[in-house]
Amino acid sequence: MATIDDVARRAGVSTATVSRALRGLPNVAEPTREHVRRVAAELNFAVSRSASSLASGRTDTVAIVVPHVTGWFFAKVISGAEAVLRAAGYDVLLYSIGDTESRERFFARLPLRGRADAVLVLALPVTEAEVGLLEGLGVPIGLVGHDVAGLHSVGIDDAAGARVATRHLVNLGHKRIALISGDGDPLGFTVPGMRRAAFQEVLRANGLRDAGEVVGDFTYAGGERAMTELLAREDPPTAVFAMSDEMAVGALKALRRHRIDPGGAVSVIGFDDHEMAEVLDLTTVAQPVAEQGSTAASLVLRQIGGQRATEPERVVLPVRLVVRGTTAPPRS
Amino acid sequence: MATIDDVARRAGVSTATVSRALRGLPNVAEPTREHVRRVAAELNFAVSRSASSLASGRTDTVAIVVPHVTGWFFAKVISGAEAVLRAAGYDVLLYSIGDTESRERFFARLPLRGRADAVLVLALPVTEAEVGLLEGLGVPIGLVGHDVAGLHSVGIDDAAGARVATRHLVNLGHKRIALISGDGDPLGFTVPGMRRAAFQEVLRANGLRDAGEVVGDFTYAGGERAMTELLAREDPPTAVFAMSDEMAVGALKALRRHRIDPGGAVSVIGFDDHEMAEVLDLTTVAQPVAEQGSTAASLVLRQIGGQRATEPERVVLPVRLVVRGTTAPPRS
DNA sequence: CTGTTAGCGCTTTCAA
DNA sequence: TTGAAAGCGCTAACAG
Numbered sequence: 175m176a177t178i179d180d181v182a183r184r185a186g187v188s189t190a191t192v193s194r195a196l197r198g199l200p201n202v203a204e205p206t207r208e209h210v211r212r213v214a215a216e217l218n219f220a221v222s223r224s225a226s227s228l229a230s231g232r233t234d235t236v237a238i239v240v241p242h243v244t245g246w247f248f249a250k251v252i253s254g255a256e257a258v259l260r261a262a263g264y265d266v267l268l269y270s271i272g273d274t275e276s277r278e279r280f281f282a283r284l285p286l287r288g289r290a291d292a293v294l295v296l297a298l299p300v301t302e303a304e305v306g307l308l309e310g311l312g313v314p315i316g317l318v319g320h321d322v323a324g325l326h327s328v329g330i331d332d333a334a335g336a337r338v339a340t341r342h343l344v345n346l347g348h349k350r351i352a353l354i355s356g357d358g359d360p361l362g363f364t365v366p367g368m369r370r371a372a373f374q375e376v377l378r379a380n381g382l383r384d385a386g387e388v389v390g391d392f393t394y395a396g397g398e399r400a401m402t403e404l405l406a407r408e409d410p411p412t413a414v415f416a417m418s419d420e421m422a423v424g425a426l427k428a429l430r431r432h433r434i435d436p437g438g439a440v441s442v443i444g445f446d447d448h449e450m451a452e453v454l455d456l457t458t459v460a461q462p463v464a465e466q467g468s469t470a471a472s473l474v475l476r477q478i479g480g481q482r483a484t485e486p487e488r489v490v491l492p493v494r495l496v497v498r499g500t501t502a503p504p505r506s
Numbered sequence: 507m508a509t510i511d512d513v514a515r516r517a518g519v520s521t522a523t524v525s526r527a528l529r530g531l532p533n534v535a536e537p538t539r540e541h542v543r544r545v546a547a548e549l550n551f552a553v554s555r556s557a558s559s560l561a562s563g564r565t566d567t568v569a570i571v572v573p574h575v576t577g578w579f580f581a582k583v584i585s586g587a588e589a590v591l592r593a594a595g596y597d598v599l600l601y602s603i604g605d606t607e608s609r610e611r612f613f614a615r616l617p618l619r620g621r622a623d624a625v626l627v628l629a630l631p632v633t634e635a636e637v638g639l640l641e642g643l644g645v646p647i648g649l650v651g652h653d654v655a656g657l658h659s660v661g662i663d664d665a666a667g668a669r670v671a672t673r674h675l676v677n678l679g680h681k682r683i684a685l686i687s688g689d690g691d692p693l694g695f696t697v698p699g700m701r702r703a704a705f706q707e708v709l710r711a712n713g714l715r716d717a718g719e720v721v722g723d724f725t726y727a728g729g730e731r732a733m734t735e736l737l738a739r740e741d742p743p744t745a746v747f748a749m750s751d752e753m754a755v756g757a758l759k760a761l762r763r764h765r766i767d768p769g770g771a772v773s774v775i776g777f778d779d780h781e782m783a784e785v786l787d788l789t790t791v792a793q794p795v796a797e798q799g800s801t802a803a804s805l806v807l808r809q810i811g812g813q814r815a816t817e818p819e820r821v822v823l824p825v826r827l828v829v830r831g832t833t834a835p836p837r838s
Numbered sequence: 839c840t841g842t843t844a845g846c847g848c849t850t851t852c853a854a
Numbered sequence: 855t856t857g858a859a860a861g862c863g864c865t866a867a868c869a870g
Binding site: 519520521522523526533534535538557559560561562563 | 839840841842843845846847848
Binding site: 509510511521525529556557558559561563 | 864865866
């Protein structure tokens with residue numbers, strides 16, 4: 175593999191000039207630059223990233239830390255972030271630290287130390303200690319889906335989303351409304367708690383009490399189990415708010431199995447606006463997902479460029495109610 | 507940030523000893539090693555990866571190249587590969603080059619040159635020219651979901667999968683069988699072609715002709731559209747083979763909308779064994795997805811360690827028919 | 839078992 | 855506009 179010295183020698187200039195010419199820096203005569211470019215191409219030269227970053231202190235890489243790569247939400251967010259980073263010339267280093275063990279190892283060793291110019295933490299609520307470790311990296315940090323005082327973040331108003339979902343059911347006239355919630359918080363997700371509180375708040379404000387809450391683990395199967403359980407109760411709900419579309423789809427499946435028409439005897443509303451929601455005619459609260467990733471990426475990119483730390487921005491993206499066929503007034 | 511020299515000075519040893527001690531190399535007295543470790547911890551020292559890889563020529567990083575991060579299949583494969591790589595101490599660099607433009611830029615600049623000790627190319631059929639470029643990187647290459655002479659690869663027997671699916675329908679007594687296929691090959695995917703050929707082969711072997719083929723783009727919505735179109739034909743099929751579960755689910759939705767009972771008037775079989783397949787009681791051909799990623803990762807890892815290039819392995823993982831409720835004999 | 843010493847390939851002053 | 859030269863922080867012989 176050709177080095178910068180090979181190019182310099184062959185082009186009859188100094189390595190400094192090659193470096194400048196190839197990086198598009200000013201103060202290089204255009205003919206010189208052209209010549210260097212040509213020679214570099216001939217030699218099939220590409221800078222050694224490690225040498226370059228050792229010398230410059232830059233890595234041209236951004237780390238993305240996620241709980242999982244699978245899962246509709248995470249994949250979408252990563253995808254949104256990656257597009258922006260790639261376009262800005264950054265490479266993406268991926269760390270998925272879903273289980274406790276890998277999470278601990280990650281924070282203990284911080285493998286990305288010195289490997290990234292910025293870090294994006296997706297949907298992973300970090301403890302105060304972890305924030306400290308991340309800040310010790312000395313690079314800009316961007317959060318998606320949760321926020322921490324002093325750090326840049328992007329997210330949605332989960333409470334507002336849950337409120338609009340619940341109000342929609344209340345406004346249709348439902349009195350017995352149940353919740354299919356997220357899991358028992360193994361990773362410390364804050365989302366389920368926020369949505370639950372907002373759900374309860376709206377019910378209370380309308381003089382209602384929930385008709386049950388069942389955990390659905392944010393999966394299809396969990397949603398189906400949860401709905402099945404709710405249907406077997408003494409006084410089954412006439413409407414259900416599922417904290418994610420995936421669980422809502424599972425719930426629809428359970429209804430169908432019980433020969434209950436969604437939007438007929440039982441209304442269902444989800445959260446996300448998953449591609450499947452449209453296909454299944456599921457009423458839901460839409461959130462911009464890829465955009466949360468791209469916005470966060472832009473945020474940290476701006477930080478990298480910035481001379482001094484700007485004060486943390488907290489971007490809240492809008493959610494909106496998408497009414498489809500699975501919600502309707504209760505049967506009288 | 508402390509450097510290795512700071513640690514060496516403070517510990518009263520040479521930098522070489524620090525390097526050896528911290529990397530767990532032999533020939534370091536245990537007390538010395540302990541002492542160095544302690545001092546390094548005190549100083550919060552972490553090796554500079556760029557310095558380290560500049561000096562050693564290793565990067566401890568593997569690049570994963572995919573068309574998209576979203577999409578059930580890709581996310582799962584990435585996840586499987588990542589787990590293995592992480593466990594082996596490698597970081598993961600992610601390149602998604604789904605659209606033609608980013609694909610061209612990727613191969614033109616090969617940003618991973620010198621940044622990775624191996625490359626995993628997932629479900630992205632590479633042209634001969636592209637293979638040449640990748641090989642020019644001089645690192646082991648692993649392919650998933652397609653293969654190229656001379657390269658290591660992991661995949662399933664797509665033809666066998668499609669045959670078993672089609673035979674299942676034929677064996678149930680169906681005569682009018684349609685295909686919901688993948689998209690028009692924008693990225694050069696070879697999978698749709700292989701599955702289609704196998705489908706036709708089985709029909710032919712049984713003296714049948716297909717009852718139509720409609721493109722479903724590997725999406726829910728596409729599957730629904732495709733099924734809807736098939737139902738509007740002169741002589742609609744009594745059974746449908748969808749090349750992916752996602753399309754099959756869309757097809758089920760279309761049937762439901764037409765008040766047709768899946769597994770009753772029309773049978774549907776998918777491909778993948780997506781989580782949703784179980785929930786929706788969808789008959790399908792199961793393929794190990796995460797395992798394709800992890801196997802490929804192991805393959806290249808072995809190559810990295812290996813002194814000389816072993817001859818290319820081509821691992822074919824098994825598929826199996828999972829019969830559920832959406833397939834049954836045709837109504838007489 | 840430990841230390842010395844060349845580099846690894848680039849970027850970046852500082853001079854010219 | 856270009857060149858010379860000093861590192862960036864580490865690893866890997868080689869010596870001892």
